[in-house]
Amino acid sequence: NKDTVVLGIETSCDETSASVVKNGKAVLSNVIYSQINIHKKFGGVVPEIASRNHIEVIGNVVKEALDEASITLDDIDVVAVTYGPGLVGALLVGLSYGKALAYGKGIPFVGVNHIEGHISANYLDGDFEPPFICLIASGGHSHIVFVKDYGEYEVLGRTVDDAAGEAFDKVARALGLGYPGGPKIDEISKNGDPYKYNFPKSFMEKDNFDFSFSGLKTAVINQLHKERQNGNEVNIADYAASFQMNVVDVLSSKLIEAARYKNINKISIAGGVASNSLLRERLLKLADEEGFMIHFPKQVYCTDNGAMIASAGYFDYIRGKVSGLDLNAIPYLKL
Ligand code: KG4
Ligand code: ZN
CATH class of the missing domain: 3.30.420.40 (ATPase, nucleotide binding domain)
Incomplete structure (x- = not known):
């Protein structure tokens, strides 16, 4: 021992x-x-x-x-x-x-x-243990995984194009916010109206745990170009907030749905996008309302x-x- x-x-x-x-x-x-x-x-x-x-x-x-x-x-x-x-x-x-x-x-x-x-x-600095459903959203990956035990995984869904963090980075770039985009969008969104633009969401049908973020990215960029061409004063914070809310809606609802589907009451998040403040806030609220136990790794992990x-x-x-x-x-x- x-x-x-x-x-x-x-x-x-x-x-x-x-x-x-x-x-x-x-x-x-x-x-x-x-x-x-x-x-x-x-x-x-x-x-x-x-x-x-x-x-x-x-x-x-x-x-x-x-x-x-x-x-x-x-x-x-x-x-x-x-x-x-x-x-x-x-x-x-x-x-x-x-x-x-x-x-x-x-x-x-x-x-x-x-x-x-x-x-x-x-698992770091705590006593969280499998089984649980985990959303992994980073610059390179977006997955929803059923963690059955240590080292035992069933992938329930993944992105078919861009990863969630990649979408944050690309949209931030289009909005002129710099790299890496996730933290910048997180910050500026606090001053924006998340209901200003209603961008499309992909794969929202029941029991589909895959993601697609490239259509969303294109929709944001097209809307931005259109408004600029019309000579409108664009509010970057509104774009960031509307985009962020769209991603958080999709990620959080799919994570909760996957847990229901597998009948598992423990959920967690991981990867760079897991440090997003709106995602954490939303998941805390949903978990509380719907009786799930949620675990967040420390941001630095x-x-x-x-x-x-x-x-x-x-x-x-x-x-x-x-x-x-x-x-x-x-x-x-x-x-
Ligand atoms: O996990 P990670 O450090 O590296 C990869 O394995 O990819 O994730 C980096 C990604 C970047 O795309 C970054 O923009 C995103 O995580 N990210 C965030 C936030 N902090 C980092 N996305 C949204 N909100 C944040 N607060
Ligand atoms: Zn990583």
């Missing part, structure tokens, strides 16, 4: 992160180096620049994670690293680094699916981080799932 201390490493996109987590839940450290300021001027993540920056900082990020946890490499039992989905060059940096550490120390290495990592953020990877890696490890050192990065890895 010895504790298991996992070093989690995440480099799938533009965050270089390393964390130390004990027994899948207790976060001893969580160091996140964000490249947002570097990519901001390009309006999005530039893959080649991301890889190079990961290489430059990963050594220090891992060292800081160990220092903050007041331990050394000798105290690490398992190394867990994201191997997909994500940008291939970015993934390879963390993966090679983590494999080398595990090989050098002669300890097990576990490759983690990034989406599984987002789900596992729900919603966007990309090493702690969620360490947690997922821990639950894989204790179930006997370890990876070979020949594991490659898989950019389009599915859950």
